[in-house]
Amino acid sequence: MSTRWYPLYQRGNPQLRVFLPNFWMKLIRPSEPQPKNIVTFSVSMEMTKHDVKNYLEKIYKVPVMDVRTRIALGATKRDVTYGYVTKHDDMKIAYVTLPKEMEFTFPEMFTKKDDAKKADEKAMEDTKQGFKQFLERNKKRPGTPGWYSI
Amino acid sequence: MAGFTKLVNVSQSIKVCCAALGNLSIQSTTRNFGSLLRFQQHVQPQLCASASAITGRNFSTNQTKCDLMQFFDDPKNWPENEVKVGRAWKLDELRIKSNKELHQLWYVLLKERNMLLTMEHECNEKMELFPSPERLDKVKISMENLETVVRERNKAYHLLETGETGERPQRLVANNLGIRYMYKSVEHVLPPFMNVRWIKTRSIGYGGRAVRKFLLKYREKLYNEKRKAKNRSRNEVMMLLRRNPNMDVDFLRRKFPNVNIDKLMESDKIRGHYVPNV
Numbered sequence: 473m474s475t476r477w478y479p480l481y482q483r484g485n486p487q488l489r490v491f492l493p494n495f496w497m498k499l500i501r502p503s504e505p506q507p508k509n510i511v512t513f514s515v516s517m518e519m520t521k522h523d524v525k526n527y528l529e530k531i532y533k534v535p536v537m538d539v540r541t542r543i544a545l546g547a548t549k550r551d552v553t554y555g556y557v558t559k560h561d562d563m564k565i566a567y568v569t570l571p572k573e574m575e576f577t578f579p580e581m582f583t584k585k586d587d588a589k590k591a592d593e594k595a596m597e598d599t600k601q602g603f604k605q606f607l608e609r610n611k612k613r614p615g616t617p618g619w620y621s622i
Numbered sequence: 623m624a625g626f627t628k629l630v631n632v633s634q635s636i637k638v639c640c641a642a643l644g645n646l647s648i649q650s651t652t653r654n655f656g657s658l659l660r661f662q663q664h665v666q667p668q669l670c671a672s673a674s675a676i677t678g679r680n681f682s683t684n685q686t687k688c689d690l691m692q693f694f695d696d697p698k699n700w701p702e703n704e705v706k707v708g709r710a711w712k713l714d715e716l717r718i719k720s721n722k723e724l725h726q727l728w729y730v731l732l733k734e735r736n737m738l739l740t741m742e743h744e745c746n747e748k749m750e751l752f753p754s755p756e757r758l759d760k761v762k763i764s765m766e767n768l769e770t771v772v773r774e775r776n777k778a779y780h781l782l783e784t785g786e787t788g789e790r791p792q793r794l795v796a797n798n799l800g801i802r803y804m805y806k807s808v809e810h811v812l813p814p815f816m817n818v819r820w821i822k823t824r825s826i827g828y829g830g831r832a833v834r835k836f837l838l839k840y841r842e843k844l845y846n847e848k849r850k851a852k853n854r855s856r857n858e859v860m861m862l863l864r865r866n867p868n869m870d871v872d873f874l875r876r877k878f879p880n881v882n883i884d885k886l887m888e889s890d891k892i893r894g895h896y897v898p899n900v
Contacts, residue, residue: 477790480809492728492772494765498739499693501747511690514743531729534689576690581741582748584701 475518495519497527497566501578506567508575513566515541524566538569692733693740705754710763716771724768731768735761800828800837856881863892 474493481487495516502512515524521539528534546560570576610616699705716724738758745752780788791807810817859874859881875883886892893899 477806480811491725492769493732496732496739497693497736498743499690499736500740500743531732532689532692579691579694579697581694581700581744582750585750588701 475516493527493531495523495527497524499578500565508577509570509572511568511570511576513568515564515566517543517562517564519564519566521566524568528568535571535574536568537571540567540569541565542567693737695737695741699753702753703751705757707754707757707760710760711767713767713770716768717774719771721772721775724772728765728768731761731765735765796828798825798828799833801840852880856886859883860886860891863887864894867892867894867897 474490474495476494478488482489495518497516497519498514500512500514502510506512513524519527519541521541524539524541525536528536542565544563544565546562548557548559550557606618613620695705711727716727719727735758738761742752742755742758777787777789780786792804793807794802795805796802814820855878859878862874863869863886871883871887874881890899
């Protein structure tokens with residue numbers, strides 16, 4: 473359960489003892505709609521299905537029924553000017569099935585941020601309007617500072 | 623890294639460790655370590671409440687919902703543009719921790735990294751700015767430091783008990799072209815003299831005109847790199863002395879140990895154009 477180097481054999485059991493695993497897992501938004509009890513993860517390329525299951529059960533205490541994995545090919549892109557091809561890294565994607573009573577929906581994280589953005593935009597608009605008014609007022613006396621008159 | 627396992631054997635027997643691994647409740651230990659980096663995963667009660675009820679098992683939906691929510695940042699931080707956190711763990715702070723504490727801290731850091739990676743991925747998907755990306759670096763530094771400390775202890779233990787470091791053995795070997803490199807030993811099922819397939823595929827001699835020609839050019843390349851670096855630092859010292867005639871020479875000697883400063887001082891090259899040539 474780790475990318476580190478382990479001896480082929482060591483005395484005692486279990487043979488594979490992992491104390492400081494260095495695998496990572498990202499919970500990602502599924503690209504296609506999935507059943508409610510299936511969660512999509514992007515995981516370290518070296519992880520196996522058993523690793524994913526153990527990782528979630530032991531570290532996150534999430535019961536796992538089934539894991540399916542696939543390797544998603546990274547997107548390739550041809551450079552417009554010179555024609556060489558660049559490629560993004562491949563990703564291992566794990567579909568984890570929770571017990572059927574459970575459900576997980578990916579949270580919407582940026583709804584509040586949209587509100588904040590709108591507020592920011594409104595503030596910007598107000599400032600622009602204020603500056604326009606200032607210019608309008610000072611049209612006939614250019615270069616006068618703001619404190620010169622009300 | 624095989625030694626990690628052995629280190630833990632020192633303090634506790636394997637059985638105890640395995641039991642600890644199984645029972646390790648990270649949430650309860652989180653609070654001890656959350657003082658520096660913000661590691662606590664506050665799970666919002668309303669999120670738990672929104673999960674549907676479940677019957678007839680010894681786990682609950684609420685629990686799962688909360689557990690998978692560990693992959694996400696605190697909802698309070700979702701709309702933020704900046705998340706204030708502390709610094710990474712330093713080596714000296716980790717050195718005074720016990721093995722058990724380090725072990726727990728590792729899992730806290732691991733979870734934090736997963737959370738940050740998840741948030742980063744989602745932000746990229748949604749074309750949003752990931753707030754405070756330096757958190758990832760801090761976690762990375764902490765994890766590196768923690769590994770360093772564990773390794774130190776491992777080495778110390780092995781040196782004391784066996785007289786060897788217990789690190790993965792390395793030795794200098796020549797590759798097919800005769801260039802030497804550090805080979806990290808790997809355990810094999812068969813000893814070398816029995817491994818006929820390996821013996822057959824191994825090419826021992828690395829002579830030949832083409833190889834010699836290649837090696838000559840390769841070494842020339844290495845030499846040129848070295849020579850250019852040397853000239854660069856010499857010229858740098860020269861320009862420094864030319865512009866600042868009263869510069870601290872000892873400091874220069876310390877900073878550029880490869881440059882012969884005495885020879886430079888004798889030469890005319892460090893004289894500025896504004897100083898008359900006497």
